[in-house]
Amino acid sequence: MKAKVYVxxxxxxxxxxxxxxxxxxxxxxxxxxxxxxxxxxxxIDLDGDDRAKAETELQEMCAKLLANPVIEDFRFELE
Amino acid sequence: MKAKVYVxxxxxxxxxxxxxxxxxxxxxxxxxxxxxxxxxxxxIDLDGDDRAKAETELQEMCAKLLANPVIEDFRFELE
Incomplete structure (x- = not known):
């Protein structure tokens, strides 16, 4: 699966x-x-095809690493 | 008009x-x-409401400043 994260x-x-x-x-x-x-x-290219799992994981990646939630907003799209 | 440029x-x-x-x-x-x-x-927030002009201008902004055409691709959306 391919995801696009916008920060x-x-x-x-x-x-x-x-x-x-x-x-x-x-x-x-x-x-x-x-x-x-x-x-x-x-x-981001992700292994697997469980969309729900991927979304949960992306949410966590954004909040923990890809964005700084104090000063940044994020959203993502899963293809 | 609002534009989003992806590099x-x-x-x-x-x-x-x-x-x-x-x-x-x-x-x-x-x-x-x-x-x-x-x-x-x-x-990018742009003044004016001539879409064709804005698109020409965005193309130029990308090619000249926002992206390095040697190593980067770009695309843009105009709202």
Whole structure:
């Protein structure tokens, strides 16, 4: 099974990396860019075909390792 | 308009960060994780409502700044 995990900073957390990207895009002439937030995309290949088990496991992987729940939100899709 | 840009390493490019995450997940007991690839998710807020223009612009932003076309692939969604 293939899973995609999306990790994003919580809305109330500042994103200096996103701000730097926004400024760089403005410098390239893309003045209509209002806001940029940078997050992570983690693609995971899993053995087995028990979807329920995989979902439980992904939830745990995200909460324990892939995301920092204090400042980040996560969601995942299982193919 | 809101856009989501997904930047991933090309399949033939090694991903040491992904391998480190895989090993860490194994150490946590998630032995069914076969492969991990880490990419970027860039969320962009754009002014204006001309979808065609936004798509052209996003294509350029990705090719010039957000992704390194030598080693990375990108795709984007416009909401």
């Amino acid at each position: 994003t900073l919580k809305t109330e957390v500042l994103d200096p990396q996103g701000d730097a990207v926004r400024r760089a895009l403005h410098a390239l002439g893309h003045d209509d860019v209002k806001k940029v937030r940078v997050g992570k995309l983690v693609e | 991933t390493l090309k399949t033939e490019v090694l991903d040491p960060q992904g391998d480190a995450v895989r090993r860490a997940l194994h150490a946590l007991g998630h032995d069914d994780v076969k492969k991990v690839r880490v990419g970027k998710l860039v969320e």
